[in-house]
Amino acid sequence: MEVKKSLFDNLQSFFGFDKFKGEQEAIITSILSGDDTFVIMPTGGGKSMCYQLPALMSEGTAIVISPLIALMKNQVDQLRAFGSTDSIAHFLNSSLNKTETAQVKKDALEGLTKLLYVAPESLAKQENIDFLKAVGVSFVAVDEAHCISEWGHDFRPEYRKIRNVISQLGENVPIIALTATATPKVQHDIQKNLQMSKAVTYKSSFNRPNLYYEIRPKKDSLKEIIKFIKAKNGKTGIIYCLSRKKVEEVAETLNVNGIKALPYHAGLDANTRATTQDRFLKEDVDVIVATIAFGMGIDKPDVRFVIHYDMPKSMEGYYQETGRAGRDGGEGTCIAFYDEKDIEKLAKFMKDKPVSEREIGTQILKEVIDYAESSVCRRKQILHYFGESFNESSCNSMCDNCRHPQEKFEAEKDLLSVLQLVKKLDENFDDEHIVNILSGTQDAEMVTFEHNKLPEFGSGKERGEIVWKSVLRQAVLNNFLVKDIDSYGILKLSKFGKSYLESPYSIKFVLNRDFDSIVASDNDDIKAGGGALDDVLLGMFKDLRKKIAKQKNIPPFVIFQDPSLEEMASQYPISIDELKQISGVGHGKAIRFGAPFIEMIKKYVEENDIDRPQDMVVKSTVNKSSLKVSIIQNIDRQIPLNDIASSKGLDMPLLIHEIESIVSSGTKLNINYYIDDILDEDRQDEIFDYFRASEEDSVELALAELGEEDYTREEIQLMRIKFISELGN
Structure with a gap:
């Protein structure tokens, strides 16, 4: 009773809370009793409290092993804000100078420090091990413990050495291991590696009922993101990208479209990253565009949306990153953009890795693909991945698949075919192999095992791959089959599956999404949403273009090319700034030719009461690209074009x-120095005169008219660039 009273007193006096969340109280009691404790708790569940409070109540210093410097700083700042002195919490890592490190060690040795955060790399240094031996260690907390496992989404080899160091700190030092994402396989790895098989385990439900999950095809994704964020009216969110370059591009595009955003990735210096993090916490910016480096341990409860511009590499990563939305229990929208090509890129990155690592990575990535393409309740799939059962009727339409359910098909015969084949093959193959047999897909493995000679090979060809992938996915989700993770996803029949083989019954499944058809329908939706081509206005544009061309004695295409006119006839730009955002219209063309077109659009919009689709106009940063700037600078310096191409790695x-793109957008370029070396004056005049007289902007037609035996395609293209630059820019 006294311990319990002490717990609540400390919770209230130090942190200001009057009750514990979930199983926090039982976890804290366990660690205070000296028991090894294993905590599996989703993001936002209050994991840090599980080691912070017992550390404050215990004799000595608790060592908290944490993978990220940003995470350590964030938690130390919070603890110091609660406590009366800065010495109550410290971190020890590579960001400290010698003076700061000496102060940390002095405070710890004097017993002033209750929590000492240490990076796993720092922990392994002998000088730090000797120092920690001299400090009375109350217990060791291993945060983000999934980093121990190769099957975890953020494997770090340094985590494998933690147990060895803990053993040197004294006998029977209790361990509390904590993770927000752990499949049954990863849980086993953590306990085995930390030698805590007898640990008391606390596992909270992974269900986050306030989060809405949605997968969208990756088509016009920036337009969709900008439209979505603007509709959120200043609410904060995080956008995840897989590359630093994409992070920079997306952040810049958001800013030029009036959304306050900052990039965050490991390529930025520590000071910039810290400032960015602080500005996000203080709400100086609405959106952080980041690689996975951002968010671990960031205690911002009111993140309202998490967008994955690129699909993550693993379901653990997806769950942890989406879990940063709605931590206060309020609205949390999680949208991910899926493109099979992105997944292919991720798979290519793994080609140079060791075989075992590549096999593991492939399995983990395959789960992401299955999740994205499936039409089953998203929540059910996520929870199944983490070893938790869930009835989709409890989703309450909080995912796209439940909100817009697919029609079900009778699957009894298909399910039986799958289960019988798994049994016939002695439960030795994965789902991809089963699908390939039934759909008759030939590959090396098929020939090696002579499965192309089985009667089942191609027996389900007319059903199609999507059907078989759907059946396999739902057979696993509904526990007819079990994936043996240790054996790289080999399928085993469950008791339930064996029972079904003996007594089959009618069962209905849903088809996986066909992303090709989704892309097509989504494109139609976008056009219909106010971006539809206005044929009447387009006709007016062409008449105006022809009139101006006659006045200036130049071909119409020099003014604006057809794709630019078509975009203008769907977006209705009514200012020079808006016109500059139309593709193929840069600053130069907008200033030189734009005024009469803008006047025409203004009048047309007013007379016809047009509701302009400005939410669909994405201002591009493409004209600022470093490649284009570099090309312009090199041409100004009269560097030969073949040398420019070679230096930029281009053909x-x-x-x-x-260069065509630069000139077509209105920038004047003088490439005469190069053309004069490859074409004499008469030949230049012949091509120039052709373009002056032509109403068709076509290199192919020019080549046919002037003769392929006399001119190369490259010569025609270069003269077309010269022509447009001199007459149109």
């Missing part, structure tokens, strides 16, 4: 395409 056709 000549690609360089010419970039």
Whole structure:
């Protein structure tokens, strides 16, 4: 009773809370009793309290092993804010100088420090081990413990050495291991590696009922993101990208479209990252665009949306990152953009890795693909991955698949075919192999095992791959089959599956999504939402273009090309700034030719009461790209084009395409110095005169008219660039 009273007194006096969340009280009691304790608790469940409070109540210093410097700083700042002195909590890592490190050690040795955060790399240094031996260690907390496992989404080899160091700190030092994402396989790895098989385990439900999950095809994703964020009216969110370059591009695009955003990735210096984090916490910015480096341990409860511009590499990563939304129990929207090409890129990155690592990575990535393409309740799939059962009727339409359910099909015969084949093959193959047999897909493995000679090979070809993938996915989700993770996803029949083989019954499944058809329908939706082409206005534009062309004695395409006119006839720009955002219209063309078009659009919009779709206009940062700037600078310095191409790692056709794009947007470029070396004056005049007289902007037509035996495609293209630059820019 006294311990319990003491617990609540400390909770209230130090942290200001009057009750514990979930199983916090039982976990804290366990560690105070000296028991090894294993905590599996989703993001936002209050994991840090599980070691912070017992550390404050125990004799000595608790060592908290944490993987990120940003996470340590954030938690130390919070603890110091609660406590009366800065010495109550410290971190020991590579960011400290010698003076700061000496102060940390002095405070700890004097017994002033109750929590000492240490990076796993720092922990392994002998000088730090000797120092920690001299400090009375109350217990060791291993945060983000999934980093121990190769099957975890953030494996770190340094975590494997933790047990060895703890053993040197004294006998029977209790351990509390904590993770927000752990599949049954990862849980086993953590306990085995930390030698805490007898630990008391506390596992909270992974269900976050306030989060809405949605997967969208990756088409016009920036437009969709900007539209979505603007509708949120200043609410805060995080956008995750897989590369630093994409982080920078997306953040810049958001800013030029009026959304306060900052990039965050490991390539930025520590001071910039810390400032960015603080500005997000203080709500100086609405959106952080980040790699996975951002968010671990960041205690911001009111993140209202998490967007994955790129699908993450694992379901653990997806769960942890989406879990940063709605930690206060309020609204949390989680949208991920899926494109099979992105997954192919991730798979290519793994090609150079050791075989075992590649096999593991492939299995983990496959789960992401299955999740994205499936039409089953998202929540059910996430919870199944973490070893938790869930009835989709409890989702309450808080995922896209439950909100817009697919029609079900009778699957008894298909399920039987799958289960019988798994049994026939002695439960030795994964789902991809089963799908390939039934759909008749030939590959090396098929030939090796001579499964192309089985009567089942191609027996379900007419059903199609999507059907078989759907059946396999739902057979696993509904526990007819079990994936043996240790054996790289080999399928085993469950008791339930064996029972079904003996007594089959009618069962209905849903088809996986066909992303090709979704992309098509979504494109139609976007056009219908106010971006539809206005044929009447387009006709007016072409008449105006022809009139101006006659006045200036230049071909119409020099003014604005057809794709630019079409975009103008769907977006209705009514200012020079808006016109500059139309593709193919840069600053130069907008200033030189834009005024009469803008006047025409203003009048047309007013007379026809047009509701302009400005939420769909994404201002581009493409004209600022470093490649284009570099090309312009090199041409100004009269560097030969083939040398420019070589220095930029481009072939000549690609360089010419970039130059065409620059000139078509209204920037004047003088490439005479290069053309004069490859074409004499008469030949230049012949091509120039052709373009002056032509109403068709076509290199192919020019080549046919002037003769392929006399001119190369490259020569025609370069003269077209010269023509547009001199007459149109």
